[in-house]
Amino acid sequence: MVKIAIAGGTGELGREVTEALVATGKHDITVLTRAVRSDIPGVTQRAVDYDDHDGLAQALHGIHTVLSFVNQLMEAPDKNCQKSLIDACISAGVKRFAPSEYGSLGKVDLPFWKKKKATREYLEQVNRHAKVLEYTLFQPGLLLDYLATPFKTSKYVTPLDTFIGFQDRRAIVVEGHEDAVLTLTAVRDIVGVVVQAVDYDGEWPRLGGVRGNRVTVSTILEVGARIRGRPFSVERVQVEDLERGRLNTSWSLGKPHPGFTPEQTGQMEAMLQTVLISILLSVVKEDWEVSDAWNKCLPDFRFTDIESFLDEVWKGKD
Structure with a gap:
């Protein structure tokens, strides 16, 4: 104890x-x-x-x-x-x-x-x-649960939109970076790793990557097409436009993180566009590809597989 x-x-x-x-x-x-x-x-x-x-x-x-x-x-x-x-x-x-x-x-x-x-x-x-x-810096990448939006897959974490929307079968992809790698980890696994880390006898790794699933953007779209029954509608954007703060798409994120202030949410449309641009640029630079440091520290921990997770969430839904 x-x-x-x-x-x-x-x-x-x-x-x-x-x-x-x-x-x-x-x-x-x-x-x-x-x-x-x-x-x-x-x-x-x-x-x-x-x-x-x-x-x-x-x-x-x-x-x-x-x-x-x-x-x-x-x-x-x-x-x-x-x-x-x-x-x-x-x-x-x-x-x-x-x-x-x-x-x-x-x-x-x-x-x-x-x-x-x-x-x-x-x-x-x-x-x-x-x-x-x-x-230790617990780094689980992007929450896998966001691909279940609007369905809540944990007790407290709010479902949020991201650049791949399973409900509407759509995605925003940066041209030429379809194979950018990112990590997706389920909330339940992040919680499980933190709980076990508290009892870990060795020294904590400074860069504490928690690698639930290491996948490319194109792989997520392939999984999505299989689970949702048809290919996603993909809108492609250019890195140069994103770097200039331009998002030339027909849609953006739908709602802000609950941690944003009322003043920030009052400027919601512009703020969400900025957040989406930031995420897309960070995906291009593979900032979401984290290490497997905690996977190595906890070799018996079994992470939630992306395909089984999404199949469970979306099975039988239109």
Whole structure:
């Protein structure tokens, strides 16, 4: 048993992991939250202020592992609560830390994740002379569950659109990059890996790739055609247009991530177009092809296969 603190444990993926860890019955779990809630059984909740270093460090006193799922989309530009959390971990003597990463390997073309990049750089900085804080960057690539949209395939994670839509049998593909590689991992597997990682005896891998499925864009379209009964309608775009901020397509993403603010969603159409352009550019650069570091650490873990997952979701649906 170890003492675990989960920052952002009331959010979507954080809630999935929190409940899975509670279900093991192994650990003493504290959820760090800005506002205590009444619907999270089996944990201790601590209301924290990320600007209060001493208070945050006190909340982490005696904690072995900190898992962060904090949502920084609503955070002020000059703030980085994950940096504050790292400083508090060091002051409190926390052994292990996992930042709110859970996405791609590269971040350059994903401006909405710039604070994740800053957090990575800060972790490297604090450990530059000697290991002060053991950490791993959980990188599962794109959520496989998004290909099930609009159907919800996990308890809390919201179904979101991406550049391949199984419901409408359509896709947006960058010309000449049909064989770009990306990783797709199911939410259930991300949760399972994090739960097992808490008990892992070895040193955590710094770049913690979680490789559920390593596939090309063309392979996803082939799988989609088989499962949905006919080829997808494909619209092709040019890299040069994307780099100029132009999306010459008849459709874009349908709804924003729930973490965006009301002010951001008020500019939803432009924002979603920017997000889609960013994702397409990052796919071209294969930023979503992550390592298999955690696969190697947990060789007995069985990941959800893309075809069986999608067949289960879409079987019998028009």
